[in-house]
Amino acid sequence: MKFDVVQNGVRLFCRITGNGPLLLLIHGIGCDSGFFDETAAVLAEKFTVITYDRRGYGQSDRVEIDKPLCFGLREQVEDAAAILRYVNRGPALVAASSAGALIGLALVAEYPQLVRLACLHEPPILLTPKDARSIPEFDQWLDEMRMAGEKGSESRMLKSFIWAMGGVDPQAPATDLEQLQKNILYLKQFIDCEMAELFIDHTGTRELSEEIRRKYLQQADKVVVSVGSEDKEGIFHQTGKLLAGEMGFLLVSIPGFHNAAREQPFHYAMLMERLQRLIPKNQ
Amino acid sequence: MTNLEQYHRILKTNLRAKEEDLNDDVLVYNRFPKWDSVTHVDMVSDLEEKFKITFKTLDITSFSSYSAGIEILKQLGVDMDDVSGQ
Numbered sequence: 107m108k109f110d111v112v113q114n115g116v117r118l119f120c121r122i123t124g125n126g127p128l129l130l131l132i133h134g135i136g137c138d139s140g141f142f143d144e145t146a147a148v149l150a151e152k153f154t155v156i157t158y159d160r161r162g163y164g165q166s167d168r169v170e171i172d173k174p175l176c177f178g179l180r181e182q183v184e185d186a187a188a189i190l191r192y193v194n195r196g197p198a199l200v201a202a203s204s205a206g207a208l209i210g211l212a213l214v215a216e217y218p219q220l221v222r223l224a225c226l227h228e229p230p231i232l233l234t235p236k237d238a239r240s241i242p243e244f245d246q247w248l249d250e251m252r253m254a255g256e257k258g259s260e261s262r263m264l265k266s267f268i269w270a271m272g273g274v275d276p277q278a279p280a281t282d283l284e285q286l287q288k289n290i291l292y293l294k295q296f297i298d299c300e301m302a303e304l305f306i307d308h309t310g311t312r313e314l315s316e317e318i319r320r321k322y323l324q325q326a327d328k329v330v331v332s333v334g335s336e337d338k339e340g341i342f343h344q345t346g347k348l349l350a351g352e353m354g355f356l357l358v359s360i361p362g363f364h365n366a367a368r369e370q371p372f373h374y375a376m377l378m379e380r381l382q383r384l385i386p387k388n389q
Numbered sequence: 390m391t392n393l394e395q396y397h398r399i400l401k402t403n404l405r406a407k408e409e410d411l412n413d414d415v416l417v418y419n420r421f422p423k424w425d426s427v428t429h430v431d432m433v434s435d436l437e438e439k440f441k442i443t444f445k446t447l448d449i450t451s452f453s454s455y456s457a458g459i460e461i462l463k464q465l466g467v468d469m470d471d472v473s474g475q
Binding site: 258259260261262264265275277278279280281282283284286287290291 | 426450
């Protein structure tokens with residue numbers, strides 16, 4: 107079933123399917139909620155699955171009335187929270203892939219009452235300059251994307267994106283040419299707006315504030331980081347492991363690559379089932 | 390080597406295609422085994438570098454077959470009979 111949620115004037119396109127415990131899926135960059143289509147169909151056998159196009163993506167609004175769309179982390183957390191409140195079925199298991207993990211983590215920190223457990227797949231998150239120095243490829247990737255945007259080179263932008271995905275998933279930029287067209291638009295949007303607005307405080311350019319760190323640590327038992335077992339050299343495999351180690355989040359490995367939530371629907375669904383069993387009954 | 394031959398060389402290298410594959414019945418995006426989205430981006434990048442051109446979104450997504458690639462190159466000002474791409 108499709109439905110819209112309007113959050114501060116921005117219409118968010120959502121879909122809900124299946125039966126069982128509530129599960130919210132949050133997509134990353136260079137895609138929309140279609141990223142989860144196959145996986146959501148598998149998950150729907152055991153969960154009530156909500157997918158949505160994040161602001162600026164897919165069928166959700168691309169502009170706010172009278173002003174450019176804001177892609178900030180705060181706004182995107184409010185979007186996810188608004189969807190869970192609208193559905194009104196209690197706290198959810200939240201599964202966020204790649205850049206969606208920024209939102210998943212901040213959501214559980216800001217609204218722990220809405221989240222039973224958050225699973226972050228290969229989060230592109232660095233919390234300190236020390237972390238940034240240990241994985242310089244992350245900053246190198248952001249720079250490369252920025253330069254591709256400045257030069258207006260879409261092929262360079264796509265190559266850089268593929269490189270960050272590990273370069274091993276043949277469908278990393280898109281499943282077909284129609285999707286590729288959309289994803290080029292999304293990547294441009296990422297470079298122009300979201301890169302700075304969403305990732306602020308999480309690229310390791312400065313120390314994470316004590317207030318945010320404390321909020322994350324307070325919810326550490328509700329956060330699981332997953333990584334793809336087949337892309338150990340991948341940037342976001344490394345950032346995921348680093349984040350889990352630093353914050354004491356449970357770290358699990360599943361078959362596949364950075365986009366395991368799309369390319370490994372059965373393994374991803376199995377992970378969700380296992381995590382569901384980890385959640386105390388009273389939570 | 391003409392620009393058409395340069396185009397053929399890039400297709401053959403990226404797609405591991407043979408001379409007899411160079412036609413619209415065989416070389417089609419997502420149908421020819423090696424022509425996936427990653428290889429597609431690599432080919433676009435190689436063509437841009439070879440012919441000193443820039444593919445825009447529509448060029449990238451219209452490049453769906455052997456002859457579509459030739460048409461796009463022509464639209465971007467590449468003379469397929471010329472030898473300037475060497």
